[in-house]
Amino acid sequence: MAEQRILINPQKIKSRKGYHFVKRTLDIVLSSIGLICLSPLMAVIAYKIKREDQGPVFYKQVRVGKNGRQFEMYKFRSMIINADQLLDKLKGQNEVEGAMFKMKHDPRITNIGHYLREHSLDELPQLVNVLKGDMSLVGPRPPLPSEVEQYTDYDRQRLYAIPGCTGLWQATKRNDVGFDDMVKLDLEYIRHASLSYDLWIIWKTVIIIFKPNGSY
Template sequence: MEKINYRKVKGRPVYRTASRLLDLGLSSLGLALFSPLFLYLAIKIKLEDGGPVLYSQTRLGQGGQTFKIWKFRSMIEGADKMKKDLLEKNEIAGAMFKIKDDPRVTKIGKMMRRHSLDELPQLVNVLKGEMALIGPRPPLPEEARQYSAYDWQRLLVKPGCSGLWQVECRNEGDFDQMVQLDIKYINQRSLWLDLRLIFKTLGLLFKPTGM
């Protein structure tokens, strides 16, 4: 299995600076351009069940630091409390949870998830410096408690809104595939690779995927 090149992770100050400037510029632009879509989704979510528009959840970022990730709410209220009753239906081996026809997902939530629109509020996390546009997805604390030392390597860098796994597998791969692709990205990351993955991610917004 491929391992992290620690010299590349700790070094490369030019890349880190350029990457942060890219994140700031594109996330600010995205928030401005998508603001009409944000309003539309907020109205649709509110009209469906009257619940809150946004949903926050504790995730682990770089170095295992906790932060609040933001999403448009795509599930019914109290969905987190229902998770323990659905664990036996988990379709992915490893430290992840996913079921194809999750009964907790709302009608508007299904549409948002097919186009990954529920993830757009994470542009705010990028502006705050908690996330990058491209990087490994941040895990839940209970998921990370199941990590091996090899798996923990994906937490050596800032988590991202999208990444190599999302682009290549459309979130359909298993946990081991995700870790391997994240480590591959960390070892190969560059401004050019980040730009390529950003453009591919934008393309996926218009190409529905399964849940």
């Protein structure tokens, strides 16, 4: 039971104004550069998605951000059009415990979707979320509202930080760990967040694009 203690003081996080200012500046600069430099790649991805399945290229989903604020998160669509409607039928095959759904051989994922997910390319449109301020380049994975409803007070500490396109969990263990370990990694990041830590996670994420670490 000791593991369920509230370990993070949110006031201490708020007091780090200098770090948050520089982090936001870095988010704006790097996401702007990323959108410009990666626009040819994103155009190719959009063409590949349309060529395989004549549905929308982008996928919008409501996620929960810092302090419980909800926002629309953008991704390249990697699943069939009616994927959300089929989720209830698949929940019994969830391969992770806790408030998160993961299935390695999810039948809803398209052929191009498998490749995008393996190399984390489906996340590229989230650079727009970063520019808008909904997300940061680095932070905890933004959960679904239905996942947050299952959170304990310990789990809710993840919402003390702005969610990120990537984070300590994504850049290290990814799908090799379950929900509880993901929470531990996210809280470890929140407690020790710094610019050098952020840059290290970004670098690890770039490596993952070329050498996937178990994403699906």
